[in-house]
Amino acid sequence: MKRSCIALLFFILLYRVVFGFESINSQYPLKDPKIPDGERAVYTVENKNSTFKVEEFVKISRDKRYYIVKSITQKTIKVLKLSRKTMLPLQLDITTDKKEYKIRSKRQIEYKEKAKKDTIRIIGNFDTKYVLRGFPFENPTPLIIEFLTESEAQNSSSFQVSAHFVGKEDVIIGGRVIPSYILEIRYRVSGFLVLFKSMLPRTKIWYSIEKPHYMVKYENKGGRGGSEETRILLTDYSGWKK
DSSP: OHHHHHHHHHHHHHHHHHHHHHHHTTTOSOOOOOOOTTEEEEEEEEESSOEEEEEEEEEEOTTSSEEEEEEEOSSEEEEEEEETTTOOEEEEEEEEEOSSOEEEEEEEOOOOSOOOTTEEEESSHHHHHHHGGGSOTTSOOOEEEEETTOOTTTTSTTEEEEEEEEEEEEEEETTEEEEEEEEEEEEEEOGGGGGGGGGSOEEEEEEESSTTOOEEEEEEEOSGGGTTOEEEEEEEETTSOO
16 A cells, blocks of 8 residues: 555656646647757848858757757857747757857746746747747737746836737748748837837748748847847758759
């Protein structure tokens, strides 16, 4: 009897550790876009100060529960861990190679409370484009974005960021036509923050209509006097037929 009770307790604890995360977020609005193991994408990034290439790889963890995304530029390596079931970000490691030293940062997320059905969670700009691959494109509904690195302003009811489906468009890359969904990131402000409304960016993201909904294009205009304007365009993708 004693052994049976110990065994039962063990399985209860195991269930809470292994499945607790999924049960907490079982009603999460994002779904697995079925990213293939070994996916590779190359992007060209253009901003006011520079133009550079980004190469990104996606692997599926051995237990099949997570996506591991690795992004490589000349000076920075980012590694993101996502839940396949919910597309929730779980960990982000960043290594920046300076001329005389390296900077490493690590952010690990532990979820203790359910997100609202219309709310998604992100760490920052990098994971946004992967998290939103799980957007409910077939039955689109606006989703509020909750930042996991919230500042006092972002946590205020006077400031809200949300993702909206705004249509479809064919994106042409090197003669290749890619039918795409368009998402728009919108910023709602009220109270004294209205004074800073002109500083808010205008952001659109294009995703392939065909699964796994890889990002095709990204445009960020305005904000901070236009100094942060950025354009990202996909130039090569492992799933394209040669």
